[in-house]
Amino acid sequence: MSRRVVLWRHGRTEWNAAGRFQGQTDVDLDDVGRQQARETAARLASLEPDLLVASDLKRTQDTMATLSALTGKPYETDQRLRETFAGEWQGCTAAEIAARWPDEYKAWRSGDPLLRVGGGETRQEVADRMVAAVQDAAARLDDDGLAVLTTHGGAARLGIASLIGMPLKLFTNIGGLSNCSWSMLRRNDGEHGDEGWILVEHNAGTLPTPVAIEEG
Template sequence: MTRRIVLWRHGRTEWNATGRFQGQTDVELDESGRQQARDSAARLASLEPDLLVSSDLKRTRDTTAVLAALVGVEVELDTRLRETYAGEWQGCTSNEIAERWPDEYRAWRSGDPLLRVGGGETRQEVADRVVAAVNDAAKRLPNDGLAVLTSHGGAARLGIASLIGMPLKLFTNIGGLSNCSWSMLREGEDGWILVEHNAGTLPTPVAIEEG
């Protein structure tokens, strides 16, 4: 078995629920997000991760802490796993952004990897730092090891696209990660292979009577 990386999105926040662009604003998990963390951590614990690395923002730290308590692995913080710094867009809804910055919003929706989102980071810059964090974590794993890296929806998708060689302009062809869902990448001979995406969103099984 080769080395594997899980990119795990944090649980829900109030801003997620109300459709606000969080970026690097340090918003806490809401009660739904805390329950999501408990549910998904119980599943991820079965993978017996060797390494836990989290963005330093509170919503990711608190999500990762639930898994750490189950597996007994210390959490390391890495600012490279933060969400895109979105400048003036942070705290705004999509409708507000489209109204106040129509040209930039259209460029953002088109996938422009060099647009400075809200005057902040470009998608290329975010992808580069997430890739660096993934590769640094992978180097520290045994040959069959697994690391869970807790990040954010946009940053994780950009990192995945870059890791598998997808042009960043097309990164939205990778579906969005739901809160507390994850993607798994496996190290191959020619780079990283996406083997699971948006895992953790299966519906609750229907109870079936036996006999």
């Protein structure tokens, strides 16, 4: 078995429920999100992860803390796992963004990887840091090891697209992650030129709730 990395989206927040673009705004989990974290952590704990790493924002740390408590393993933080910094868009709904920044919103919806989202980060920048975080975590695992990384919906999808070799302009072809659902990647260290990452699970979980808002 090859090294595996789980990208686990945080539980729901009030801004998720309201359809507001969070970006790197440090929003807490709501009651639903905390319950989601408890339920999902019980399933992920059964995988016996070897390494736990969370984005340093509260919603991801609080989600990861539930898994840490069940497994008895401490977790680390890595700010490279943060959501896209979305500048002026943070706190706005999609309708508000479309009304105030129509040209930028159209470019964002088209998948432009070099657009500075709300004047903040580009998707390419987010993908690059996510790839680096995943690669660094995987390098610390034994050949059959498993790392769980708690992150954010848009950042996870950008990282996945880049790791599996998908052009970032097409990353929206990877469906959104529901709150507290996860994706699993497996590192293939083949001996015949077939090295790389394989997406083996996406938006996994038990009856995941609909994706409230697309970010990233």
